[in-house]
Amino acid sequence: MKQIIEFRKKKLKExxxxxxNPYPYKFDVSHVSQNILKNFKLLKGESVSVAGRIVSLRxxxxxxxxxxxxxxxxxxxxIKKDNVGEEQxxxxxxxxxxxxxGISGKVFKTxxxxxxxATDEVTLLSKSIQPLPGSKEKDGEKYSAFANKEHRYRHRxxxxxxxxxxxxxxxxxxxxxxxxxNFLDSHGYVEVETPVLQPLYGGAFAQPFKTRHYALDQxxxxxxxxxxxxxxxxxxxxxxxxxxxxxFRNEGMDRNHNPEFTMLEFYTAYxxxxxxxxxxxxxxxHCAEVLGIKTLSAGDEEIDIFQPFQKASYFELLExxxxxxxxxxxxxxxxELCKEHNIALEENAHKxxxxxxxxxxxxEPELIAPTFVMDYPKVISPxxxxxxxxxxxxxxxxxxxxxxxxxxxxxTELNDPVDQRIRMEEQSELRKSGDLEAQTLDEDFLKxxxxxxxxxxxxxxxxxxxxxxxxxxxxIKDVIFxxxxxxxxxx
RNA sequence: GGCCCCGUAGCUCAAUUUGGCAGAGCAGUAGACUCUUAAUCUAUUGGUUGAAGGUUCGAGUCCUUCCGGGGUCACCA
Numbered sequence: 001m002k003q004i005i006e007f008r009k010k011k012l013k014e015x016x017x018x019x020x021n022p023y024p025y026k027f028d029v030s031h032v033s034q035n036i037l038k039n040f041k042l043l044k045g046e047s048v049s050v051a052g053r054i055v056s057l058r059x060x061x062x063x064x065x066x067x068x069x070x071x072x073x074x075x076x077x078x079i080k081k082d083n084v085g086e087e088q089x090x091x092x093x094x095x096x097x098x099x100x101x102g103i104s105g106k107v108f109k110t111x112x113x114x115x116x117x118a119t120d121e122v123t124l125l126s127k128s129i130q131p132l133p134g135s136k137e138k139d140g141e142k143y144s145a146f147a148n149k150e151h152r153y154r155h156r157x158x159x160x161x162x163x164x165x166x167x168x169x170x171x172x173x174x175x176x177x178x179x180x181x182n183f184l185d186s187h188g189y190v191e192v193e194t195p196v197l198q199p200l201y202g203g204a205f206a207q208p209f210k211t212r213h214y215a216l217d218q219x220x221x222x223x224x225x226x227x228x229x230x231x232x233x234x235x236x237x238x239x240x241x242x243x244x245x246x247x248f249r250n251e252g253m254d255r256n257h258n259p260e261f262t263m264l265e266f267y268t269a270y271x272x273x274x275x276x277x278x279x280x281x282x283x284x285x286h287c288a289e290v291l292g293i294k295t296l297s298a299g300d301e302e303i304d305i306f307q308p309f310q311k312a313s314y315f316e317l318l319e320x321x322x323x324x325x326x327x328x329x330x331x332x333x334x335x336e337l338c339k340e341h342n343i344a345l346e347e348n349a350h351k352x353x354x355x356x357x358x359x360x361x362x363x364e365p366e367l368i369a370p371t372f373v374m375d376y377p378k379v380i381s382p383x384x385x386x387x388x389x390x391x392x393x394x395x396x397x398x399x400x401x402x403x404x405x406x407x408x409x410x411x412t413e414l415n416d417p418v419d420q421r422i423r424m425e426e427q428s429e430l431r432k433s434g435d436l437e438a439q440t441l442d443e444d445f446l447k448x449x450x451x452x453x454x455x456x457x458x459x460x461x462x463x464x465x466x467x468x469x470x471x472x473x474x475x476i477k478d479v480i481f482x483x484x485x486x487x488x489x490x491x
Numbered sequence: 492g493g494c495c496c497c498g499u500a501g502c503u504c505a506a507u508u509u510g511g512c513a514g515a516g517c518a519g520u521a522g523a524c525u526c527u528u529a530a531u532c533u534a535u536u537g538g539u540u541g542a543a544g545g546u547u548c549g550a551g552u553c554c555u556u557c558c559g560g561g562g563u564c565a566c567c568a
Contacts, residue, residue: 130501132502
């Protein structure tokens with residue numbers, strides 16, 4: 001390792017002695033590789049210039065081949081001593097895998113029918129002194145691939161250079177996000193920004209990250225949701241707003257959780273959750289359309305995204321799964337039911353918590369085809385409005401499940417300030433009794449709601465999980481460039 | 492946080508079962524080679540076996556602790 005870097009530095013010195021700046025300032029690029037490969041007939045024999053990283057190298061005595069990788073592909077370069085002269089070929093001989101070069105030359109096809117560029121001039125654009133991980137491939141099959149996940153996540157730049165399919169996932173991620181923005185913009189939504197640093201956190205059940213503002217001499221929390229601020233904007237007169245940004249939750253990490261993740265929340269005045277179901281369905285179908293996807297694979301099953309999404313009620317699903325009329329159960333009966341199925345419950349678990357646990361155990365993994373689960377218990381939904389024509393224990397809330405994963409969470413928002421105060425007080429009580437994730441009472445928010453909030457529908461969508469679903473990735477770490485890892489002092 | 496698995500050269504991996512000289516391919520270096528493509532041929536460098544202790548005549552291998560990762564359960568989205 002040390003010796004490789006020494007050799008590279010020696011080459012750097014040789015290059016400088018030849019009067020070559022190994023780190024020049026610019027290079028004029030006329031074409032990208034994919035463009036040349038697609039338009040060979042037009043470009044055959046034409047002069048082009050490309051730039052990129054050397055990712056394969058077959059040096060021979062007086063003529064050589066290598067591949068240069070640019071933004072979305074790579075192209076073979078042919079360099080012949082007779083064509084470029086002694087000096088240029090000597091420069092070429094000092095190049096290594098990983099160096100960034102500019103090539104100008106003429107487009108042609110080799111004996112073996114590979115579209116290539118015959119070099120007129122090669123320009124070193126950046127000398128690499130750290131070696132790339134070995135990677136060779138034939139017919140798409142990789143040999144000694146760069147596969148160690150930890151190395152890939154810690155050195156994502158290497159992963160991106162060596163594993164082009166990783167780049168594809170992130171290109172798709174970008175497309176999904178821009179298609180969401182386009183969709184919302186074209187439906188009259190205004191993109192807004194609300195505080196990341198908040199004196200009180202709310203809008204979800206989670207523990208926050210805490211930080212300190214020195215000038216204010218005050219503790220602040222990194223937001224766990226955008227909800228309460230976006231509703232303040234609805235109260236202020238905006239009728240359609242969205243925010244697409246990071247939120248932070250101080251909880252365990254695994255295949256489905258990163259401590260910071262990207263969330264979309266949007267709020268629509270004068271609509272209820274029925275409207276939102278249709279809207280979310282169109283939004284997701286729009287993303288799939290932009291990506292050109294028709295089906296998703298979840299385990300062995302193929303899901304048709306363009307089928308109409310199903311709708312089912314929370315308690316119906318739960319009762320069907322358990323074979324019992326659960327909505328009439330009291331706490332003791334629920335506790336026994338959990339016990340029967342070996343589901344662990346914490347000491348202070350309340351009724352809503354038990355519903356939630358049972359749901360997760362019996363129902364959610366079965367929801368493969370896109371399904372809106374409707375009408376949640378009030379106790380686990382302190383910001384949602386009571387179901388019209390109901391008994392008061394159910395709220396108008398839905399979650400969208402696809403492939404067994406929760407993708408969206410939405411309610412007809414509670415806008416009755418008196419009821420909202422009661423619900424927040426209930427959460428406060430739960431908090432006092434030891435539920436660290438119960439929500440805090442936000443007096444300023446209650447005051448805002450007392451000013452009058454229109455009937456409103458609100459949706460939250462976990463973008464990372466949507467991207468996982470639409471790109472077929474099994475780990476959230478594979479849709480986040482730099483996933484959270486414990487820091488390593490050696491690095 | 493609990494449990495299970497893993498960590499050996501720049502990369503991919505052997506050697507761990509049964510303790511006995513730390514190895515291979517690729518990458519690198521030197522040389523040959525004017526249509527190669529996992530280029531080829533010849534020669535060759537490269538190691539604190541994640542870290543620290545312990546057992547032993549002897550530890551990559553056994554034991555303890557720690558560090559890091561993966562999986563899973565719990566919690567959550």
